[in-house]
Amino acid sequence: MAASAAGFSVCRDCHATGRLEARRCTACGSPRLAAHPELGSLPIAHLDCDAFYASIEKRDDPSLRDKPVIVGGGTRGVVTTCCYIARIRGVRSAMPMFKALKLCPEAVIVKPRMEKYAGVGREIRQMMRDLTPLVEPLSIDEAFMDLSGTELLHGEPSAVTLVKLAARIEAEIGVSVSIGLSHNKFLAKMASDLEKPRGFSVIGRSETRDFLRVRPIGAIWGVGEAMAAKLTADGLTSIGQLQEMDEGELMRRYGAMGMRLSRLSRGIDTRTVEPRGEAKSISAETTFDTDLYRMDDLVPVLRRLSEKVSARLKATDLAATGVTLKLKTADFKLRTRQRKLQDPTRLADRIFSAGRSLLGHELDGTRFRLIGIGCSGFAPESLADPEDLVDPAFAKRKKAEAALDALRGRFGQKAIETGYTYGAPPTRSEPRRS
CATH class of the missing domain: 3.30.1490.100 (DNA polymerase, Y-family, little finger domain)
Incomplete structure (x- = not known):
């Protein structure tokens, strides 16, 4: 069928489009459908590689495929990242290695290969640039894309283009990605975290406020530990509470950060996708x-x-x-x-x-x-x-620096x-x- 802005579904396995209400692909029978009433009208995507470092290690050493893999170690013995098998066992990034091995004693420890990971990241970004010049890298394994106007170029809605991109990366690079699609950068990045690994999630315009209302304030871009603690001390824990507050009041309390809290809590983000080369x-x-x-x-x-x-x-x-x-x-x-x-x-x-x-x-x-x-x-x-x-003593210095950042964000850099x-x-x- 011809997909329309009114809503449709696209199969993430065979890429066929179908009715919005479909539960399985009519072409191949797969239940892996991306479907949303606004699927044909959302231009901003955030692509995030799944357990990137660990996925590359498993790709390069097939014997690791079904094993829990932890990338890290070194003199400090800290987890850099880990695969999803290890995450199920409770292992997390930045965790001391002795704690990680207590949770997952059978894990395979692999030393990081940063040059290798950076090279794979560049390959993926080039695939993204094959689809649109508006690609904004955030790090070696994630980037924003703006696919506005690419429907005519590719002869298909941007959602279909993104589904095909995810499949191409998995087939040619050997790692999986999760994609978030929405009407701005803030929500696209939030969407990419909703269903991992191999996710494809959508946040539409009509559902934005209701979607955000039940989320914790820490989900807002720019709210770190220090700011979250400050807001909690002031009795603010959910984005819904921010939606009910006057923007002027938030600015009086928190300065420029108050304006950001007010606007992002309502899903307002006017930042554009800024194409740039990789920062050296x-x-x-x-x-x-x-x-x-x-x-x-x-x-x-x-x-x-x-x-x-x-x-x-x-x-x-x-x-x-x-x-x-x-x-x-x-x-x-x-x-x-x-x-x-x-x-x-x-x-x-x-x-x-x-x-x-x-x-x-x-x-x-x-x-x-x-x-x-x-x-x-x-x-x-x-x-x-x-x-x-x-x-x-590093933990104390890190906490102190976060407090300094919060004060400077509120009162100015020279405060x-x-x-x-x-x-x-x-x-x-x-x-x-x-």
Whole structure:
């Protein structure tokens, strides 16, 4: 049949379209149907690979197919990610390995191969770009797509195009994906989490408010642990409560975050899908009015730059696996020093710690006219900053940084400073992304 914006179903196995009310595909008998009254009119999709790292390991080693696989380990003994068999047993990302093995003692432990995973992620993104130029990567295993206007190009509704894309990725790449389809980015990303693995979920315009009403506030994009705790302390736990509140009142309470809470609680998200190449680095740097050479002078600037880079990472849902220090001497000679991190991070604390260590090796009396700090080697934010068994105080520093972020989000970036930056001269830096 000819699919229409009025609603239809599409078989996720043979890709045939049918009536909205169908329970099985009339062409192949499969019960795996994507059906929705608005299926033909929703343009924004979020594609998320299922247990990506573990899926690649199983693909490359068929003997692991039916076994619980945990990707991680290392000196800190932390789970990076795991397959769904292990998740059924209670294993989760960032869990200490000894806890994971207690829950799932038969699990196979595999060390991460980040270059391999990044390469597979690039292959998948190219398949997405074959369908639309409007692809916005979030990390190596997820991205937004805007398929507005592609129906004429492909001769089929965007939902059918997406179902075929999922099948192509599984057949050619050997990993499965889950797709969320809606009328904006916020809801598309939320939809992709509803049915995993191999999911295809839809949130239509007409059901948006009712769908969101029963969800916890933590489901809103940008609400982290610190903000969720603040809202809970104020008696707000469900999105439905936010829907009943006046936007002005939310802004008086929570500043710019209050406006975001008000609008997203109602399913209003005006962000567009921004096509861009894969980010290779995020950095910030500054040139001094007077050349500096002392640790006491350079450290406050380095800390402030680290906070800028961290803020950019958090805003773009990225985590970094490497830190680069950049220095330019008074006679314009450039020095760059790099360090690979044990775990992906989004925290200013860890970026600064790595940068300060690198800086210490360069302080030999040389005068510097410029300093910069950058991050590279991006990974999904879900893998960032797991529990550190070697550094028990890390959890407290992580919590403190989340509290600082919440205060700055409410009152502005300069509302509160750390001891490193208090009283330091302002930098003339701009975050850079290349």
